[in-house]
Structure formats: structure tokens, C-alpha cells
Amino acid sequence: MGAFAKKEHQFLAELGLAPRNPGSFACGAWGGSGPVVTSTNPTNNQVIAEVVEASVNDYQEGMRACFDAAKTWMAIPAPKRGEIVRQIGDALRAKLQHLGRLVSLEMGKILPEGIGEVQEIIDMCDYAVGLSRQLNGSIIPSERPNHMMMEVWNPLGVVGVITAFNFPCAVLGKSLIVHIFSALLFLEYLCNEDQHGASPIGYFSNYWLECLHCFGLRKLCRMAGLMVQQQVNARFGKCLLELSGNNAIIVMDDADIQLAVRSVLFAAVGTAGQRCTTCRRLILHESVYQTFLDQLVEVYKQVRIGDPLEKGTLLGPLHTPTSKKNFLKGIQTIKSQGGKILFGGSAIESEGNFVKPTIVEISASAPVVKEELFGPVLYVMKFQTLKEAIEINNSVPQGLSSSIFTKRPEIIFKWLGPHGSDCGIVNVNIPTNGAEIGGAFGGEKATGGGREAGSDSWKQYMRRATW
Numbered sequence: 001m002g003a004f005a006k007k008e009h010q011f012l013a014e015l016g017l018a019p020r021n022p023g024s025f026a027c028g029a030w031g032g033s034g035p036v037v038t039s040t041n042p043t044n045n046q047v048i049a050e051v052v053e054a055s056v057n058d059y060q061e062g063m064r065a066c067f068d069a070a071k072t073w074m075a076i077p078a079p080k081r082g083e084i085v086r087q088i089g090d091a092l093r094a095k096l097q098h099l100g101r102l103v104s105l106e107m108g109k110i111l112p113e114g115i116g117e118v119q120e121i122i123d124m125c126d127y128a129v130g131l132s133r134q135l136n137g138s139i140i141p142s143e144r145p146n147h148m149m150m151e152v153w154n155p156l157g158v159v160g161v162i163t164a165f166n167f168p169c170a171v172l173g174k175s176l177i178v179h180i181f182s183a184l185l186f187l188e189y190l191c192n193e194d195q196h197g198a199s200p201i202g203y204f205s206n207y208w209l210e211c212l213h214c215f216g217l218r219k220l221c222r223m224a225g226l227m228v229q230q231q232v233n234a235r236f237g238k239c240l241l242e243l244s245g246n247n248a249i250i251v252m253d254d255a256d257i258q259l260a261v262r263s264v265l266f267a268a269v270g271t272a273g274q275r276c277t278t279c280r281r282l283i284l285h286e287s288v289y290q291t292f293l294d295q296l297v298e299v300y301k302q303v304r305i306g307d308p309l310e311k312g313t314l315l316g317p318l319h320t321p322t323s324k325k326n327f328l329k330g331i332q333t334i335k336s337q338g339g340k341i342l343f344g345g346s347a348i349e350s351e352g353n354f355v356k357p358t359i360v361e362i363s364a365s366a367p368v369v370k371e372e373l374f375g376p377v378l379y380v381m382k383f384q385t386l387k388e389a390i391e392i393n394n395s396v397p398q399g400l401s402s403s404i405f406t407k408r409p410e411i412i413f414k415w416l417g418p419h420g421s422d423c424g425i426v427n428v429n430i431p432t433n434g435a436e437i438g439g440a441f442g443g444e445k446a447t448g449g450g451r452e453a454g455s456d457s458w459k460q461y462m463r464r465a466t467w
Contacts, residue, residue, distance in 0.1 A: 021050065342359040
């Protein structure tokens with residue numbers, strides 16, 4: 001294929017990839033006898049390579065192997081499982097630059113983000129190796145004479161993971177590492193709007209797609225999180241959901257404007273707005289409203305749009321042609337609901353999926369503001385009091401990430417307290433789209449429940465027994 005002939009794509013061969021690649025890994029071997037899917041470059045929508053999916057029989061064989069292997073894997077001491085995690089981290093380190101370039105090539109995020117995402121798995125490996133020696137239960141005083149009582153955590157077994165195109169490494173990496181050091185095996189399914197599955201070729205496989213189909217779960221990619229939870233609850237299973245974000249940044253009258261402008265730009269434009277933690281709503285105090293907007297428009301004018309693999313690019317393409325169409329439909333909806341386009345609001349004529357970063361002045365009560373348009377669209381609105389700003393922040397169904405910019409301690413502690421942000425991630429003087437593996441990641445309300453990463457993340461994948 002043409003992609004492999006390009007000098008800048010020689011790293012694909014160094015990763016062991018070919019124009020056509022097996023997409024199934026079962027019983028210790030690569031294979032696949034199912035349908036062929038293509039991996040495309042969103043910069044120009046040209047085919048990078050093909051992946052041969054597994055057939056239903058391939059998946060059934062793989063699932064049997066999973067359940068058989070789980071019996072042995074559970075019996076291996078946790079620190080020994082941690083040693084396997086350490087080896088995974090070292091293997092990723094050896095290919096960090098190439099794997100990061102692969103993520104950027106397929107997903108469309110700029111190269112520093114692609115490399116940073118692979119680095120996040122490496123960091124998670126390091127974190128998990130330490131935790132593998134700390135899967136501790138509690139010793140509890142017994143009320144009965146001459147008795148003792150304790151809690152012990154045991155692995156759940158085989159766990160299914162549904163993950164997405166926008167973070168093909170980071171999200172799966174959190175789940176994968178926790179699974180392994182908690183004695184778990186995993187299913188992996190990456191989905192987008194155009195295909196049943198899409199993943200960085202040769203790095204994460206499409207192996208598990210038909211397995212989900214076998215269990216009647218193929219529609220999960222398009223089902224609401226509530227329906228996912230209902231299906232899992234129907235069999236008394238455990239469910240960890242991280243579904244969506246409609247994240248707001250509040251800028252108070254005493255905020256450091258230059259710091260806040262840079263943060264909003266990074267949070268709203270990064271990954272072309274295709275993060276669950278993207279800033280989608282900007283809530284400005286009336287006294288700084290126009291000053292802030294004038295500065296923000298100026299920095300938007302300087303955003304360099306182009307090939308995410310080229311140095312200096314800040315905004316790459318949306319992931320698929322469908323994403324581009326949805327962006328344009330969203331702009332029309334915004335206008336029909338009284339939104340005023342202050343900057344951008346259009347697609348860029350090219351062979352790729354490029355759009356202009358967009359700033360919209362709109363009422364906080366507009367229905368479209370309560371939805372998540374997955375692209376670089378920022379809604380701007382005005383407030384007078386802190387109470388009003390918090391109410392606007394909390395007025396949407398989603399509750400993932402939030403941030404406030406202020407210097408006043410009384411405002412900070414109100415924001416962090418029970419009458420402040422209702423989100424799972426509550427920031428002060430930093431953007432919404434940063435997250436650390438040492439802290440629990442996840443949200444409330446329609447965003448879902450449960451947490452990834454953080455010191456207690458392993459408990460999501462284990463069951464507790466009281467002895």
C-alpha cells in the first residue's frame with residue numbers, strides 16, 4: 001500500500017506491521033479469519049493498512065482459552081503478576097516514539113499527545129507494579145471471643161472492556177494494567193462512528209469484536225450508558241462507566257486572565273475537542289467578559305491547523321468524515337438556537353477531516369449546550385454571582401470535569417465543597433482536560449460511576465470476602 005512506501009511511514013514496518021495484519025490474538029498466536037477492516041489516516045482519509053478481524057469461531061476459541069487461563073492466573077501471587085506488568089512497561093518504553101506516532105497517524109491527535117498517551121500506559125505500569133504489593137484487606141476486631149475477622153480481595157475473572165477511538169492507549173491501558181495486576185484477563189473493543197471497530201494497527205487488536213457479538217453486546221457501542229448498566233445489572237454484574245463530559249471552566253473577576261486564556265485554549269482545542277475532558281462551556285464573570293473574549297479570539301487566530309505529525313501543529317483533524325459532518329450539523333443547530341459564532345464555525349476544504357476551532361456566544365439555557373458535540377466547539381456565557389456560575393456548571397446531565405479560576409480562598413473552598421461543583425473532577429486554576437494516574441478518574445450523573453486509576457482502582461476489578 002501507498003502508506004508503507006512513504007519515507008515518513010517507515011516506522012510502521014519497524015513495528016512489525018504490514019499492508020494487511022492479523023487482528024485476532026488467541027491462544028498465544030496471531031490470526032483471524034473474519035471480515036477485513038481498513039485503518040485510515042484522518043489527515044487525508046487514505047488507507048494506512050488493513051486488519052483481518054476474528055471470526056465468531058475464533059472468538060469462541062479465544063474466550064474458552066481466557067476462562068481456562070484465568071484459573072491459573074488467579075493463583076499467581078500478586079507481586080509476580082506485578083513483575084509481568086513491569087515487563088510490559090519496559091516493552092512499551094522500547095517503542096514509545098513509534099507507538100506514539102502510530103496513535104497520531106490513526107487518530108489524528110498531534111504527535112506530542114500521541115507520544116504522551118503511550119507514556120501514560122508506561123506510567124500506569126510503574127504505578128501498578130507498586131500497587132501489586134499493596135492489595136491489602138483490613139483486619140477487623142471481632143465481637144466474638146477468641147475470633148478474628150479480616151477482609152480479603154479476590155479477582156473477578158474475565159472482564160470485558162469497551163473503549164474508544166479518541167484515547168486508544170490511555171483508557172485501555174488503565175483497564176489493562178489493573179486487570180493484570182488484579183489477576184484479570186480482558187476483552188478490548190474500540191469503536192467510532194463509522195466502523196464496528198478501529199484500533200492502532202498491530203498494537204491493540206480487533207480481536208474481541210465478534211466475541212461481544214456472540215454475547216449479544218455488539219450494539220453496546222451505540223447504546224446509552226444507562227442501557228449498558230441495565231444489561232450488566234440484569235446478571236448482577238459489576239459495571240464501571242465513563243461515558244461523556246460537558247465540562248465547564250468558570251473565570252471569576254479576580255482570575256489571572258492570561259493563565260486562564262492559555263488554559264481554555266489548551267482545554268478546548270486540544271485533541272480537536274475529542275476528549276471526554278474537553279472544555280465545552282466557558283462561564284465568564286461579566287466584569288471580565290469582553291476582555292477575556294478579545295484575548296481568546298486572538299489566540300484562536302494563531303492556532304496552526306494541519307498534519308498532526310508535523311512540528312508546530314496544534315490542531316489536527318477530526319477522526320472521521322462522519323465527525324466532520326456532525327460538526328457542521330451541530331453548527332446549524334447552534335445557530336437555530338440563538339448561538340452567535342464569534343470565531344470559526346466552518347469546515348476546511350481539504351481531503352482530510354479538518355474544521356476550524358469555534359467560539360460560540362450562547363445562552364446557558366439553550367438545549368444544545370446540554371449536549372456533547374464532540375469537536376472543537378466552545379460555548380461562552382456570562383454570569384454575575386458565584387452561585388449563578390455554579391448553577392450553570394451543574395445544570396447539564398454530565399458531570400465529569402470542571403474548573404474555576406480565582407485567587408480567593410473563600411471561593412475555592414465553596415467550589416470544592418458540597419455546594420460547589422457536582423463533577424467527579426474538580427479543578428482550581430488549571431484546565432479541565434488534565435488528569436493524573438494517581439488520582440481517581442471518572443464522573444457523576446450521566447457520565448457514569450466508578451473510577452479508573454487512583455489508589456483504589458484495583459477494587460473495581462475484584463470481589464471482597466470477609467473471613
